[in-house]
Amino acid sequence: MEIASEPNAESQPEAAPRAVDWDNPRVASILSAAAKCFARKGFTATTLAEIGKELGLRKSIVHYYFASKAALIHEVQSFAYHQYLDRVKDAIRVVGGDKKVRTTGALESLWDALHSNKTNIGLSIEVWSASRRDPELKRRAATLQKESRKLVADGIAEVLGSDASNVRAMEATSALILAVLNGLSVAEYLEGEDATAKEAYQTFLWLLRLGVQEVEKRG
Amino acid sequence: MEIASEPNAESQPEAAPRAVDWDNPRVASILSAAAKCFARKGFTATTLAEIGKELGLRKSIVHYYFASKAALIHEVQSFAYHQYLDRVKDAIRVVGGDKKVRTTGALESLWDALHSNKTNIGLSIEVWSASRRDPELKRRAATLQKESRKLVADGIAEVLGSDASNVRAMEATSALILAVLNGLSVAEYLEGEDATAKEAYQTFLWLLRLGVQEVEKRG
Numbered sequence: 001m002e003i004a005s006e007p008n009a010e011s012q013p014e015a016a017p018r019a020v021d022w023d024n025p026r027v028a029s030i031l032s033a034a035a036k037c038f039a040r041k042g043f044t045a046t047t048l049a050e051i052g053k054e055l056g057l058r059k060s061i062v063h064y065y066f067a068s069k070a071a072l073i074h075e076v077q078s079f080a081y082h083q084y085l086d087r088v089k090d091a092i093r094v095v096g097g098d099k100k101v102r103t104t105g106a107l108e109s110l111w112d113a114l115h116s117n118k119t120n121i122g123l124s125i126e127v128w129s130a131s132r133r134d135p136e137l138k139r140r141a142a143t144l145q146k147e148s149r150k151l152v153a154d155g156i157a158e159v160l161g162s163d164a165s166n167v168r169a170m171e172a173t174s175a176l177i178l179a180v181l182n183g184l185s186v187a188e189y190l191e192g193e194d195a196t197a198k199e200a201y202q203t204f205l206w207l208l209r210l211g212v213q214e215v216e217k218r219g
Numbered sequence: 220m221e222i223a224s225e226p227n228a229e230s231q232p233e234a235a236p237r238a239v240d241w242d243n244p245r246v247a248s249i250l251s252a253a254a255k256c257f258a259r260k261g262f263t264a265t266t267l268a269e270i271g272k273e274l275g276l277r278k279s280i281v282h283y284y285f286a287s288k289a290a291l292i293h294e295v296q297s298f299a300y301h302q303y304l305d306r307v308k309d310a311i312r313v314v315g316g317d318k319k320v321r322t323t324g325a326l327e328s329l330w331d332a333l334h335s336n337k338t339n340i341g342l343s344i345e346v347w348s349a350s351r352r353d354p355e356l357k358r359r360a361a362t363l364q365k366e367s368r369k370l371v372a373d374g375i376a377e378v379l380g381s382d383a384s385n386v387r388a389m390e391a392t393s394a395l396i397l398a399v400l401n402g403l404s405v406a407e408y409l410e411g412e413d414a415t416a417k418e419a420y421q422t423f424l425w426l427l428r429l430g431v432q433e434v435e436k437r438g
Contacts (some may be wrong), residue, residue: 042351044263122351128405129348132261132341142410149415172418179402179419186347186401187394191361196368199387200394207426214429 020065020075022082027065029055031079034072039122043073043130073130077137080123081144087113088148092155102159103212104205107177111201114181121185149174160212173211180204239284239294241301246284248274250298253291258341262292262349292349293359299342300363306332307367311374321378322431323424326396330420333400340404368393379431392430399423 021027033054037046048069049059066072091109114120131138153174157166184197240246252273256265267288268278285291310328333339350357372393376385403416 040351042348045352125344125347125351128344128408129261131409132259132344133264138409145406145409168418169422171415172422175403175406175415175419176399176422179399179406179416180395181402182405183398183400183402184394187364187398189347190350190357190364196390196394197398199391200398203388203391203395207430210429210433211426 022079026061028079030057030062030065030072031076034076035080035119035123038073038076038126039119042126043069048072070134073134074137074140076123077127077140078144080120081148084114084120085144085148085151088151088155092152103156104209106155106159107205107208110177110181111198114185121182121189124182125186125189145178149178152177160215241298245280247298249276249281249284249291250295253295254299254338254342257292257295257345258338261345262288267291289353292353293356295342296346296356296359297363299339300367303333303339304363304367304370306336307370307374311371322375323428325374325378326424326427329396329400330417333404340401340408343401344405344408364397368397371396379434 022031030051034046034051037051037054040046046069047059048062048066051072052059052062062072066075088110091113092106127137127141131141149171153167153170156173157170160166180201184200187200188194188197241250249270253265253270256270256273259265265288266278267281267285270291271278271281281291285294307329310332311325346356346360350360368390372386372389375392376389379385399420403419406419407413407416
């Protein structure tokens with residue numbers, strides 16, 4: 001098939017932007033390599049050629065799938081964020097135990113899931129910084145943030161069996177949880193891994209357990 | 220005095236780096252204008268000429284005080300961070316009320332103090348991003364972060380009257396508080412000001428009051 005085949009020669013004429021299929025293994029590998037490069041060196045200092053080199057691919061092949069670096073940046077942002085959302089979904093799907101244990105058990109998994117991936121925070125910082133000059137990137141970052149807040153809020157509501165009247169409280173708690181994860185990831189990014197961030201997170205989970213207890217007492 | 224006078228001509232030869240005196244009003248005005256420009260456009264896109272223009276000064280005058288943009292960036296970082304620390308100090312010096320009220324009263328002021336200043340988070344994000352390629356900037360950011368953690372930990376310890384055995388718990392709580400402030404500031408930076416961040420912070424303060432209550436019950 002002409003359209004689906006990759007370019008064989010460097011002389012490939014400018015490729016039109018293509019709808020990106022994340023299930024295509026080559027596309028996924030380019031996005032994943034790009035995320036790593038961007039997190040390590042930033043958007044400006046990273047070239048399409050370098051991203052190709054990570055995979056042993058010519059620049060023209062990267063260019064075949066992504067018409068421009070800007071297009072690749074937006075796609076990497078969505079791709080990485082959806083991986084993040086998937087990890088959040090997996091983490092909050094923890095079962096068993098009482099409400100307190102279930103809530104904080106899910107949040108323990110969330111920490112482990114995000115913590116094991118250094119590319120996350122590097123890429124996030126780069127997105128926040130580039131958002132200043134790229135309104136589309138900022139709009140997307142805001143949307144993705146709202147989505148993950150909703151996801152965590154739904155997870156909490158499910159565990160606590162909350163009714164609709166509590167929706168705003170769930171949203172606020174969810175915003176708090178995501179802020180703690182972001183804030184502690186930044187602290188670790190700057191200071192290197194040490195015990196402080198982990199202890200701060202444990203303190204947070206202890207406070208959340210007190211909060212759940214208090215809500216149950218009142219309800 | 221020859222050394223203290225500013226250059227009068229564009230042809231001023233390359234100025235040697237000078238010890239920077241924050242009490243010098245001109246130095247303070249340059250640092251403050253630079254912080255605004257950096258927060259708005261980022262380090263790379265901002266020129267010394269633009270910073271001078273903000274103040275109606277020629278580039279040569281900015282250059283007289285700061286030998287290079289790199290020197291100015293490091294100085295702005297320290298300057299902005301010490302202003303931040305001063306605001307933290309002022310905020311946690313709130314008096315009156317019982318322990319719970321004092322703790323969260325101080326943290327209410329802290330939110331207001333940091334919240335009123337949009338330059339803070341813009342500059343922080345730029346520092347985090349540039350830290351990737353500037354190890355000195357990262358080292359300084361890590362040191363300044365440790366200092367503010369210590370400051371908040373001391374403030375909590377004073378309010379709670381904690382003994383030395385609790386030092387690690389205070390440090391963890393302090394790291395958590397600063398992470399919440401950073402994380403929520405990032406959320407507001409991306410999504411614009413809305414009620415969610417404020418409500419998330421109120422939820423956090425409610426949890427902290429439960430925590431203080433629990434500690435008092437046990438002690």
